[in-house]
Amino acid sequence: MIFVGELSELPPGESVRVQGEVAIAVFNADGELYAIDDTCTHQDASLSDGWLEGCAVECPLHAACFDLRTGQPSGPPAKKPVRTHAVEVHDGQIYVRESAPVGAAPVGAEAAVGEVVR
Amino acid sequence: MRTATVVGASLAGLASARALREHGFDGRITVIGEEKHAPYDRPPLSKEFLAGTVTEEDIGLTADDEDLRIDWALGRTATALHPRERTVVLDDGNRVASDAVVLATGARARTLPGPLPGGVHTLRTLDDAQALRRELVPGARLVVIGGGFIGAEVASTAAGLGCEVDVVEAGSVPLQRVLGAQMGAVCARLHTRNGVRLHPHGRVVELVGSARVTAVRLEDGRELPADTVVAGIGALPNTEWLHGSGVLVDDGVRTDEAGATNVPGVVAVGDCANSHRAYTGAPLRLEHWTNALQQPAAAAAALLGREHSPPAHHAVPYFWSDQYGHKIQFAGHRTDACSVQIEEGDPETGAFLALYTDRDDEVTGVLAVDLPRPFGGWRRKLAKRI
Numbered sequence: 001m002i003f004v005g006e007l008s009e010l011p012p013g014e015s016v017r018v019q020g021e022v023a024i025a026v027f028n029a030d031g032e033l034y035a036i037d038d039t040c041t042h043q044d045a046s047l048s049d050g051w052l053e054g055c056a057v058e059c060p061l062h063a064a065c066f067d068l069r070t071g072q073p074s075g076p077p078a079k080k081p082v083r084t085h086a087v088e089v090h091d092g093q094i095y096v097r098e099s100a101p102v103g104a105a106p107v108g109a110e111a112a113v114g115e116v117v118r
Numbered sequence: 119m120r121t122a123t124v125v126g127a128s129l130a131g132l133a134s135a136r137a138l139r140e141h142g143f144d145g146r147i148t149v150i151g152e153e154k155h156a157p158y159d160r161p162p163l164s165k166e167f168l169a170g171t172v173t174e175e176d177i178g179l180t181a182d183d184e185d186l187r188i189d190w191a192l193g194r195t196a197t198a199l200h201p202r203e204r205t206v207v208l209d210d211g212n213r214v215a216s217d218a219v220v221l222a223t224g225a226r227a228r229t230l231p232g233p234l235p236g237g238v239h240t241l242r243t244l245d246d247a248q249a250l251r252r253e254l255v256p257g258a259r260l261v262v263i264g265g266g267f268i269g270a271e272v273a274s275t276a277a278g279l280g281c282e283v284d285v286v287e288a289g290s291v292p293l294q295r296v297l298g299a300q301m302g303a304v305c306a307r308l309h310t311r312n313g314v315r316l317h318p319h320g321r322v323v324e325l326v327g328s329a330r331v332t333a334v335r336l337e338d339g340r341e342l343p344a345d346t347v348v349a350g351i352g353a354l355p356n357t358e359w360l361h362g363s364g365v366l367v368d369d370g371v372r373t374d375e376a377g378a379t380n381v382p383g384v385v386a387v388g389d390c391a392n393s394h395r396a397y398t399g400a401p402l403r404l405e406h407w408t409n410a411l412q413q414p415a416a417a418a419a420a421l422l423g424r425e426h427s428p429p430a431h432h433a434v435p436y437f438w439s440d441q442y443g444h445k446i447q448f449a450g451h452r453t454d455a456c457s458v459q460i461e462e463g464d465p466e467t468g469a470f471l472a473l474y475t476d477r478d479d480e481v482t483g484v485l486a487v488d489l490p491r492p493f494g495g496w497r498r499k500l501a502k503r504i
Contacts, residue, residue: 043162051494053429060490061438061445063408076136077159077411079181 004035004087004094015057017048020098024085027068029055034068035085035096042078119217119422120145123206125196126222126356127151128160130388130410132179134220135186137418147188148214150206152223154193155244156180161407163247164271165440169278170251174244196223199363201381218421221360221371221379221386222414225353225405230263235327238347241268253346256280261334261344263322265292267439269350270305273314274441284342285309286320286334297448300458301472301485304465305441312442317342353405355390368392370403376426377417385417396433396504398451406437430501445490449497450474450483458485462492471496 002020010016015027023038025048036057038048045061056065056074064078071081086097122138124131127149135147151157157179166172180186191208198207205215227240239250250272254260258281262269265287273283285292291302292309309316321337325347333341355370366372366380370392377385377393386393388410392403412432419426436449456474463470471492474483484500486493 043166046490049490049494051491051498058494060494061447063411063432075140076133076179079184 001088001095001097004096007089007092007094010094013052015048015050015052017046018096020085020096023048024096024098025050025057026087026094026096027052027057029068033087033089033094035087036066036068036071037082037085039082040064040066040078041073041080041082047082119143121216122147122218122220122421123204123214123216124149124220124222125199125206126220126224126388126390127153127157127190127192128222128224128388128410129157129179129407130224130390130414131220131222132157133411134222134387134414134418135188137415138422139186140415141418141422141424143418143422146216147186148216149188149190150194150196150208150214151190151192152195153243153245156190156192158244160242163244164241164268165275167244167247168241168251168254168272168275177244195359197359199360199365199384201364201384204383217383219384220414220417220421221357221365221384221390222388222410223356223359223390224410225355225389227268227349228352228354230322230325230349230351235325235331236329237327237331237345238325238349240349241272242353250346250348254279254281257282259343259345260284260348261286261342261346262348262350263334264288264350264352265306265309265316266296266350266352267293267437269348270309270441271439272348272350273309274312277312277314277442283314284317284334284344285314286317286322286336286342288320290318292316296452297485298452298454298456298458298474301465304487305446308442308444353389355392355403357390372401375416376420377413378420383421385421387413387417395435397435397500402435402451404435406435408432408436430504431498433504434497434500436497444487447486447490447493448483449493450481450500452483456482461496463487463489 010028012028025038026035040059042064049060050057058065065074071084083099085099088095124134159177162177195209196206204219227242254276260276260281260283262273262285273285277283291306294302324335326333335341357367371386373386373393375394377387389405395402434449439446452474461471461473469488471486471489473481484496
């Protein structure tokens, strides 16, 4: 598991980038935590710098939107999904459980969301 | 409406076909493309593709699992449009009649007056990029004519490949018209800090060499040695073929905000369209990637008589540029009446965000270098002024 930081330091609307096997972006979307691969599948851009709109993040460069729950792009220019990762909170500390490499089935973060909302 | 013909097979043309399908259009779509390649993304041509870090496959715009049911006519040029039957005539004599025509012919690189020696390039197409890439070997001497976005990005990529680079800029600083003198000076420093020689007020009088270029001679008598020259001196809309069609052309095809031309059933999108913009309240021809991606959705909806309500910030003109490892982003519109204030960071030391305000102290534009997140917020704030 990858330690992300204190829950209190990731308020709603904020995001943070952590390093796993690859860079991972962790978002607080209106109180629910999500983690996805940080690098946009379209071109090299950091999704943790993107704009949160509900349960989607817009790539900061080219406006590809990714659903934080599934990693699926909403449409062009991105063609491929990003991986999603499970987020867990223990004693106010955020952790990410990195999914299997690209090609394996994505893992949803629903279980962790419940814990965060409490 | 049962049939549609899209003239142009780049981002705007493909986005048009996609938008028609997304709106439920089930009829025949023919896409005519001058280049033999399937649709590809142009921004990487001066950046990652030129640097060799991404491949032709990487920059393809069509997904493997996507079936748009398009009749492709690639490697074919449209030579005329007959508006009443909406018939597009091709260079092989074929004629394609349809209920709707989307003009997405884009723009082409402006070229230097010829005849030109070998080794002089423009950069617009995949073939252009492949030809240029072969010459950008370590130690090669490259002279870039024009310090605009294409010129600056080619200079940046070439410097990264180990070339010796000179940039000849006609103005006092690069990008003055787009970004103003103050921020143009910031862009000038990006060149000089990375070992690229910038020649402001540079006027080219001759390309020296017969079979191959050997130097670029400037008006003040200086000669810049060159193995390769790139002219990045702007682009011209591909609209000449519409002469006599009745479609109104004035620095691009004139359209309303949704892309509708003066001819029923004919819309124009992307770089070839001089469209009314809610943001400026005036027509503007934009050569921006995001415009080519987003305008077709409105045009397809207009053709099909559907509602279209994109996010408000899509109406704010936006472009980006990558130079020397820095992400430069601009949204909105600058006029000569604008003044510039630094809102965050410091242009002297690195990342910063600057606001352009007009005489009424209203923010009309935002420029960011390496600050994508606050930039995204400002882009949305700008949308509120429409």
